[in-house]
Amino acid sequence: MAIPSNQLTNEEKRMEEKQPYNLLSIPIIKKFIQSRWYPGIFQWIVLIVFSVIVYELVAGTVDPTRNVGTSLTWVLWWPLIPIFFLVIGRFWCAICPFGKLSDIVRKTIGSNRPMPKFLRKYGLWMIDLFFIGITYSDHIWGIVESPRGSGYLLLLLVTMVIATSVFYERRTFCKTLCFLGGLSGNYSRSGSLELRGTPEICKTCKTQVCFKGSDKAEGCPMFQFVRTMDSSADCNLCGNCVKSCPKDSIRISPRVPTSELWGIKKPMIEHTFLAAVIMGIVFVQNITMVSIWQDILNAIGSITGTDNYNVNFTVAFIISMAIPVALLLGTAKIATVTGGSAEKVKKNFIRFGYAIIPLDLAGHLAHNLFHIITEGKAIWYNTAALFGLNVTRADLAFAPASSVQMLQYIIIVIGMIGSIYTAYRIGNKGSFKALMPYYTLMVILPVANIYLFSLPMMHRV
Incomplete structure (x- = not known):
């Protein structure tokens, strides 16, 4: 009392x-x-919706603009997921259909063996690689544009969930293999x-x-x-x-x-690496949707000697991910040039990498804002069609692209302020001169994003 x-x-x-x-x-x-209804009531609702989505992706129309599974997954869920992490932390993972499926399998036929030492040690790196691999596969095989591709990807993940749950304890898949795990972990730190x-x-x-x-x-x-x-x-x-x-x-x-980013007690290079790579992936997602993309492919093709899209995209993808990593490493070296030991450079590379996370979150939100605002009506049209309602289709956009751009600029600026302040706090409120290299980096990255958002974007779905 x-x-x-x-x-x-x-x-x-x-x-x-x-x-x-x-x-x-x-x-x-x-x-x-404390009741038995939490989080079960949400889990079952999400699992039912997920089952409908997978069915529609695999058996429904192959037209992505008319497939309700595509619109619910890539036009609604994917843009909203970073907002979930920002506002309510990693709650999505509590109600995720993969997690619920893992619980069901483990409780019925699971052997509940301890997590393998390999996954315990390298799980975060596995998550990083899976996230990169899925993003890369989307551009090579067009997963987002293909309902069948999206459906088969989800079924592959379901297979991985079942396999790990049969053998290992708790949510081993979620902890060490889920492609969303690293993203949700990093974003939830900003939550x-x-x-x-x-x-x-x-x-x-x-x-x-x-x-x-x-x-x-x-x-x-x-x-x-x-x-x-x-x-x-x-x-x-x-x-x-x-x-x-x-x-x-x-x-x-x-x-x-x-x-939370200000006082990480055990900063890890896996988290910093993913934070920098996500920024590169945001660049890729933006660049491939603007008119200069073909010019970039042509420039790369003149060096590789081929016009093969897969080859030239692979080069662009690697460069885009490498640039933020290299910029962060270079910034750490500049900031420690007076002290100069390699160990200190590495330490600062890892510590200040967490300051990129607010910008990652802002970049993800701003990019996907384009999809949910300019393609969002497809959610209503396709869901209505699923229930047999004859709805006259019109323009998919809720607002013009110019309004979306203004919102994107605002989000990126907020992310920039968050990253600059995070760098300030990670640096223990050090002098402006000492932290200037990090502040500069936290301005360069959003400026690049704002430039890309200023260009007309093409729809992918």
Whole structure:
């Protein structure tokens, strides 16, 4: 029972004021998360919709502009997913159909073996490679433009989910193989919601049910131990720890977006590499949709000696990913030129790479804003057709391209401010001169994005 404020000492009042606001202090939210309905009710809804999408992709029309699976996946879900991560953290992963399917398979026929050491050690790199591979495959085989290609990709992922769930414990696939895992982990670090334990309570707990599980809920599916958790990268807000905790130690709190990026205790090169690569992939996605793309292919072709699209795109893809990595590495070298050790360059490369994440998020949002605003009506037309409604099709756009461009510029500028401030905080609020190389990089990258967004874009779906 809460102690009346007039009975608290001054020290207790100060401690209470320092505590982040806990959404679980709202009885209806706490009761819902502790109930068996959470997150199951969302999981089953998403799984049913996912099944319809896969069926339509595989068996429906091959015209991507009229296939409801294509419009729901690439025009609606893909543009909205970074917003989910920004606003509510990694909650999508709690209700993702792959995660629910993994739980079903594991509980029915799974052997629950420990995660292989190889995946435990190299899982993040596997996620990075899968994300790069799927993006590359889209441009080579046209997955987005092909309902069948999208459907077969989802079925391939379903096969991987089933295979890993049959053999291994918890959500091994989600933790170490899901192509969305690295993206969601990086973006969730910028998110405005966090789940944490109360240190004073957790340190006296002997049960460890948040990790091991209890009769009320399984242990953390993402292998997290709330007592030591200081990142939202692997927390999917599934609520298992809230259900199991015997001392009400868990809190779910709003926070300042990007604030987690300022104090990463164990920065990892896998995260920095992916952050830089995502920026390169945003460049690729933008460049391939503007008129200068053919000129770029021709220029590359004059060097490679071939007009083969796959060859020249591969070169462009590698260069686009390499540029942000090289720029970050060069910036780290410039910033440490006076101190100069290779170890320090590497350390700063890894630390300040996290400052790119807000720009990644902004670039992803701005790029996909084009699709959801200029192609968004296809969602309504195709969904209506799925239910047999005869709706007259008109222009797919909700707003003109000029309005989209203005929104894109605003989003990129906000991302730039977020990245500059993150670099400032990572640098422990150092002098402007000391952090100038990083500030410069955080301006160069958005300027390049703004230039590409200023060019007319072609629809892909």
